[in-house]
Amino acid sequence: MSIGSSPTLRRLHARDAATVLAAFASNSDMARQGDVSSQAEAEAYVDRLIAPDSPHEAWAVADGDTLVGLVCVSVDQANRNGWFWYWMTDAARGRGWTSRAAATVAHWALTVRGLERLELGHRVNNPASGAVARHAGFVKEGTERGKFLIDGERIDVDTYGRLRSDPCPAFEPLPFVET
Numbered sequence: 340m341s342i343g344s345s346p347t348l349r350r351l352h353a354r355d356a357a358t359v360l361a362a363f364a365s366n367s368d369m370a371r372q373g374d375v376s377s378q379a380e381a382e383a384y385v386d387r388l389i390a391p392d393s394p395h396e397a398w399a400v401a402d403g404d405t406l407v408g409l410v411c412v413s414v415d416q417a418n419r420n421g422w423f424w425y426w427m428t429d430a431a432r433g434r435g436w437t438s439r440a441a442a443t444v445a446h447w448a449l450t451v452r453g454l455e456r457l458e459l460g461h462r463v464n465n466p467a468s469g470a471v472a473r474h475a476g477f478v479k480e481g482t483e484r485g486k487f488l489i490d491g492e493r494i495d496v497d498t499y500g501r502l503r504s505d506p507c508p509a510f511e512p513l514p515f516v517e518t
């Protein structure tokens with residue numbers, strides 16, 4: 340994959356299934372993001388996120404038009420809350436793109452989308468995810484001790500939240516594009 344200098348945010352499309360599959364194959368740490376190991380599973384994964392009645396607001400991080408990552412807000416409309424999650428294909432990591440995308444989407448969710456609280460959790464042995472959360476203005480709220488059993492070991496999960504009334508972090512936004 341050739342990586343450009345500045346990505347954009349656009350809606351996830353059905354045509355992204357093949358690159359979603361490639362992203363899941365790019366690093367074993369993607370396994371916990373869902374069951375995507377075939378084109379059919381990738382299509383089902385994307386379809387679930389973009390279905391007309393879906394509670395998910397899925398934004399593709401695109402290099403040119405090629406999806407390299409995803410930032411998604413799974414909306415609990417009754418409480419005006421959103422569960423916030425993200426991933427980046429291995430070759431595009433470490434460039435600050437997920438942090439910029441997460442900060443941009445969080446700001447959108449708390450303004451344009453009208454949500455009042457965003458929340459997320461990450462395993463404590465995934466510190467990059469915590470860094471992304473903090474770059475996007477999330478505040479650590481606690482630790483769920485021994486939340487997951489992974490390879491015989493109980494792993495803590497740090498929980499984060501961001502309220503509409505929290506200070507907006509300084510960040511370099513990614514442009515939203517319509518395609």
Ligand SMILES: CC(C)(COP(=O)(O)OP(=O)(O)OC[C@H]1O[C@@H](n2cnc3c(N)ncnc32)[C@H](O)[C@@H]1OP(=O)(O)O)[C@@H](O)C(=O)NCCC(=O)NCCS
Nearest residue numbers: 425426427432433434435436437438460461466467468470
């Ligand atoms: C977590 C993930 C999204 C990060 O993507 P990324 O594109 O590398 O993120 P960014 O480049 O925007 O920022 C990564 C930050 O983590 C930091 N980081 C990376 N590895 C780290 C480590 N081992 N310890 C501490 N910090 C680390 C980087 O230094 C950077 O912070 P900085 O900008 O303050 O220097 C990516 O690794 C991923 O997709 N992982 C698999 C899916 C996943 O875990 N998603 C989150 C689920 S909760």
